[in-house]
Amino acid sequence: xxxxxxxxxxxxxxxxxxxxxxxxxxxxxxxxxxxxxxxxxxxxxxxxxxxxxxxxxxxxxxxxxxxxxxxxxxxxxxxxxxxxxxxxxxxxxxxxxxxxxxxxxxxxxxxxxxxxxxxxxxxxxxxxxxxxxxxxxxxxxxxxxxxxxxxxxxxxxxxxxxxxxxx
Numbered sequence: 001x002x003x004x005x006x007x008x009x010x011x012x013x014x015x016x017x018x019x020x021x022x023x024x025x026x027x028x029x030x031x032x033x034x035x036x037x038x039x040x041x042x043x044x045x046x047x048x049x050x051x052x053x054x055x056x057x058x059x060x061x062x063x064x065x066x067x068x069x070x071x072x073x074x075x076x077x078x079x080x081x082x083x084x085x086x087x088x089x090x091x092x093x094x095x096x097x098x099x100x101x102x103x104x105x106x107x108x109x110x111x112x113x114x115x116x117x118x119x120x121x122x123x124x125x126x127x128x129x130x131x132x133x134x135x136x137x138x139x140x141x142x143x144x145x146x147x148x149x150x151x152x153x154x155x156x157x158x159x160x161x162x163x164x165x166x167x
Contacts, residue, residue, distance in 0.1 A: 045154065046124040046167040058163045062145065063121040065090040069143055073163060077146030080117060080132040086143055087115060087134040094134055103133060110139055120149055125167045127152055 050060045050073065058073035064082070067090045074081075087094065098113035112133040120127040122145075131148040150156055156165045 046126070048123040048125050048165040050163040050165070052161040052163070060122060060145070063119070064117050064143070065092075065119050071143045071145045073150075074144040074146055075150060077144040079146045079148040080120070080130055081112070081140055081144040081146055082115070082117075082132055082134050083140045083143065084134055084137045087132075090117070092117075092132075092134060099134075099136060101133060103135070105139070107139075110135070112136075112139075122165060125153070125165060127167075 048060070050058045053059050059070060060073065061068055061070050063069070064086070067086075069086060069090070082090075082092070084094070092115045094113045094115070099111045101112045101114050103110050103112045112135045115132045115134045117130045117132050118128065120130045127149055130152070150165070154166045156163065158164070
């Protein structure tokens with residue numbers, strides 16, 4: 001339990017640094033600089049393993065409505081959080097008036113738009129109709145894998161610098 005609390009506090013502390021450190025880490029990952037995410041099926045459970053990146057964060061690729069998206073795991077985020085440009089790419093189109101949901105971020109208060117991802121996949125893990133919040137571009141550098149998805153799993157924990165998600 002303490003590991004989870006420490007992880008949440010650490011993620012909350014580094015959230016303002018996301019644009020500065022995550023983008024280079026994602027670029028390194030795509031060039032082979034970061035360990036690749038592994039998945040497997042253990043018996044009846046669907047398991048997705050995410051190794052810690054060099055900067056101490058958990059970054060993985062998922063499919064949102066069929067599109068591959070690189071995401072940062074954030075247990076401090078109550079919902080799956082998606083930048084508006086990516087929302088448009090996955091078929092979520094919003095009007096300016098939809099951005100009426102108050103959101104507290106590490107960078108202060110702002111507004112987002114409530115949305116729902118029809119089909120969410122992480123390796124063998126499959127979720128339908130996941131609640132999400134869409135943020136205006138510039139407010140969020142990369143999508144955040146938050147608790148609206150993580151909370152629907154059977155469990156998730158950290159073991160040997162690997163985040164293990166089980167459905």
